[in-house]
Amino acid sequence: MLEDVIYQAIAEHIACEFLDVSGDGRHFDAIVVSDEFQDKSRIMRHRMIYAALGDRMKEEVHALSMKLYTANEWKEING
Incomplete structure (x- = not known):
């Protein structure tokens, strides 16, 4: 599976x-929690994911919705 x-x-x-x-095979959602996102803008975080996926973003993945958090941000959201 592409997921x-x-x-x-x-x-x-x-x-x-x-x-x-x-x-669903073409449209994907990703939740990523990493302290590597610390002090990075939203755009920089997205670029990190795009770099990790490389050419897959052009060829295999039609759409990817991303929610990208540091561990502290994740804890604030989830109590």
């Missing part, structure tokens, strides 16, 4: 405290 490919690509490039990828 597994996306999951593996992100996990191999970013040290994640939490990672979830779901989708």
Whole structure:
């Protein structure tokens, strides 16, 4: 499944405290929690994910919705 490919690509490039990828085969959602996002703008965080996925973003993935948090941001959201 492409979800597994996306999951593996992100996990191999970013040290994640939490990672979830779901989708319908063309449209995907990813929640990534990593302290590597600390002091990075939203755009920089997205670029990190795009770099991890490489050419898959052009060829295999039609759309990817991303929610990208540091561990502290994640804790604030989830109590």
